[in-house]
Amino acid sequence: MKSVSGKSLCKMVEQYGWILKRITGSHHIFLPEGNLTYKRGEIRWVNLDPTMGVEAQKIRACLIVQNDIMNQHGLLTIVMPFPTRK
Numbered sequence: 001m002k003s004v005s006g007k008s009l010c011k012m013v014e015q016y017g018w019i020l021k022r023i024t025g026s027h028h029i030f031l032p033e034g035n036l037t038y039k040r041g042e043i044r045w046v047n048l049d050p051t052m053g054v055e056a057q058k059i060r061a062c063l064i065v066q067n068d069i070m071n072q073h074g075l076l077t078i079v080m081p082f083p084t085r086k
Contacts (some may be wrong), residue, residue, distance in 0.1 A: 039068050048080055
């Protein structure tokens with residue numbers, strides 16, 4: 001595997017619409033460019049593939065349960081999928 005410098009990595013991910021944002025001190029994260037528009041308590045359609053074991057599959061309606069601060073600054077969002085009707 002080829003090693004990549006920090007500056008090279010930043011340039012590569014910026015080509016795909018991600019920006020480097022400082023959180024505190026020397027801590028940084030990459031975020032999609034623009035503001036995230038989802039908030040805790042909203043229901044959104046989410047593609048849950050790929051899955052493992054008995055996890056919910058396919059596209060499902062999900063409740064966003066993670067707080068808004070982490071939704072804005074985190075790379076992942078915690079959701080609760082609704083079961084499908086049978």
